[in-house]
Amino acid sequence: MTDDGDSYFDRIVDEEKLASYLEAKLGPVESYNVAHHQEGHSNETLFVTWGDQELVIRRPPPGETADKAHDVLREFEVIDALQDTDVRVPTTVAATDDHDVIGSDFYVMEREAGTVLRAEEPERFQNPDARRAVGAELVDRLAEIHAVDYEAVGLREFGYPDGFTQRQVKRWSEQFEWAFQVTTDEREVPVVHDVMEWLKANAPEDHPETLVHGDYKLDNVMYAPADEPAVASIFDWEMSTLGDPLTDLGWMLSYWWDQKDPAPPESTDTLSTTFMASPDYMTRQELVARYEGATGFEFEHERFYRALAVYKLAALGEMFFRRFLEGNSDDPMYPKMRDGVPALADRARRIIDGDEPL
Template sequence: MPKRDERLAAYLEERLPGDGSVDVERHPFGHSNVTYYVTRGERRFVLRRPPEGPFPPGTHDVAREYRVLAGLDGSGVRAPRVVLLCDDAAVIGAPFYVMDRVDGVVIREHMPDALDGAGDRRRIGEELVDALVELHAVDPAAAGLGGLGKPEGFCARQIRRRREQLAMTVAHTRPRPDLEAVAAWLADNVPPSPAPTIVHGDYNLHNVAFAPASPARLVAIYDWELATIGDPLTDVGWMIATWREASDPESVLGDLAMTAGPGFLTRARLAARYEERSGRRFEHPTFYRVLALFRLAVALEGLYALHLLGTSDDPWHAKMEHVVPSLASGALALIGGAPPL
């Protein structure tokens, strides 16, 4: 192991439950915060740390992610239990936290055989919605998370901050007048928000895990780095923006195609189930879906900047050269009248 990993292993062996040496292995998926699998005897954990910098201020805040998960412990939300937080960057060059590893499968390019029946395909969508409703039902103050965010003007602030982030990013990439046009439309079309809740910020099929056997059951929600207090419908917009249907053009992301198969709920049915289970109306689907595509495009342009700067070794980041323009085109099509559901 490299010297830095030896230091990490020694740190974890002093603090993690269990006996024996600690093994650390980088997880191949995930393109934002970096994930490692940690094993100690029979115990299994997950370590999360920021990527190698530079990156915009306020992003990749693993201490915030830890705080959210610690607050949700015992709330009934399907989130992993955190074990420790290290805010000493000297250990591995950045802060990190460790959580329990949950047994489950994350659905990516292909459906697991055990969950590939029509009934389980339907249940996957239902479970995805129901777990989100559970999160949005948590009282932030009771979870000790009342100060996590500023809900007033949440959507307008999201748009402004992403525009600022985009301006910083394009200095290292290329001009993006298409995304500026999307941002201008969003700023002019912000709807009233419902009562604020805890918001995940990146809620989609790739950030949850299902039990490996039928019937489909969502067992864990991952990647909480963007969690805050704000408009819960932004989570719904993100969920449907990343959910493909058979009539959609081929995804340039390449790994979102499975929900376009038979048996999966449509975007409209996902939204309707959320309304039924939460009691909230999803009245402005175009705005929320465009906002999701804009946020995603800005974030991915940031990953493309890391590639161009030579600070990322993830080959997926190079693909953002073509992914970001496609997302911007999709947002402009929705603004132009394409159906959002």
């Protein structure tokens, strides 16, 4: 029933038990197939064909994970709450915390059709108008997330926006400490502690309070299969909460390359799409101006928000490296984090020092 029969696949899904679960939820079918989608680097994604239905399953990785990471049921909660809003999310199907099915929490949603922009742009977008529209769509859809009346959609208790930004620094520092329990035996990253102290000292005390996505970037949205770029769906809500929307903007900008930027190091090439450095694309400054116009929020303390974003990415990388060392992933990107995390920490330091400007 699957084209992926290695032992890691067997650790993340029991096909017979999953079939029983889906049959109880959706009814019996004659054809069934499961495949492991390996483009993401955090939660695991499975593509399921259930008769004539195309589905997606999201579950955490196997093995020990950092506290509060990989919460797929939280991801389901927010996507389900946003079904009738302007925010473009997949259609939810079901969710369960019954680990007897596939060994973890998981949820099911309908699979969307379209294009995710990762290593390169599709041929239909290779013109100046489309390239500019890619960035404009990305910003406009982020503004829609930040405009959601989270109380009206039932997310009033989804987070604690007061003090959010300071807690972000604390939380991601704790993720580093969790990973360092294992990774420091391999190598240390002293610059992380310098960045950590600067972020603690410079976290804004006052900020807007909205629903935040938590992982909003170009390759977490899908563009519709049309010549004119339009975002069809937004994915990967596992870190969403109520908090400071400018953390979303800083995260998105950390993945958006400008012509003036240095080339990313080889150790982070899988995390650094650079085709938008073309002069046809919007610059980071233009993206910020469009966001400010759409939301009314001013992007103050931009060095803090951009440095925090890269710091968080480095912390994720260090957690990935721990999982690699412990044998809890087959992702070929994870071992690259031996050198990738130090490179990301150096980038955060450059942003703080003004050597990598907005």
